Amino acid sequence: MPLKGIPSILPPALLSVLATMGHGDELLIADANFPASSQGRDVIHMQGSSATDVLAAILKLLPLDSFAEYQATVMKQVTAPDEDAPIVGDFASLLDAVYLADGAKRPAAVERVDRFAFYDRAKTTYAIVATGEVRLYGNIIVKKGVIGGDGKVVML
Numbered sequence: 001m002p003l004k005g006i007p008s009i010l011p012p013a014l015l016s017v018l019a020t021m022g023h024g025d026e027l028l029i030a031d032a033n034f035p036a037s038s039q040g041r042d043v044i045h046m047q048g049s050s051a052t053d054v055l056a057a058i059l060k061l062l063p064l065d066s067f068a069e070y071q072a073t074v075m076k077q078v079t080a081p082d083e084d085a086p087i088v089g090d091f092a093s094l095l096d097a098v099y100l101a102d103g104a105k106r107p108a109a110v111e112r113v114d115r116f117a118f119y120d121r122a123k124t125t126y127a128i129v130a131t132g133e134v135r136l137y138g139n140i141i142v143k144k145g146v147i148g149g150d151g152k153v154v155m156l
């Protein structure tokens with residue numbers, strides 16, 4: 001059922017995951033082709049939503065980690081490893097908007113890793129959200145930060 005201030009696309013199981021994650025824990029938002037169920041992590045299914053809509057909703061609740069070198073990680077394209085997939089620009093815009101609004105002095109830093117290194121990272125995430133994203137390489141790992149006693153995201 002809807003809640004005040006909580007994006008209505010987020011299912012209860014995902015709200016529980018976001019709330020139980022701690023500083024430095026990572027959440028993977030995966031596209032429709034990603035092998036989500038074979039990574040050994042809990043999977044929350046959101047086939048009705050795009051990865052960008054899920055990321056935008058999650059970023060209304062989840063602080064990004066300013067203590068880390070990278071706030072997020074994406075997958076390099078197999079056939080063009082030096083060129084971002086088109087969806088990466090959309091991910092970056094969403095990250096930057098919230099990170100700067102939360103007081104960051106610079107845009108969010110996004111790490112790029114090869115496909116199989118990304119699968120290895122997936123195996124250490126807290127949980128995976130399997131979306132219905134049809135754009136290839138629509139996968140992003142976000143790292144949870146810290147909220148201070150004043151209720152604000154802690155920015156180093």
Ligand SMILES: C[C@@H]1O[C@@H](O)[C@@H](O)[C@H](O)[C@@H]1O
Binds near residue numbers: 031034035078137139
């Ligand atoms: C080659 C890549 O393989 C999977 O991991 C998919 O999630 C990506 O979209 C891409 O197709």
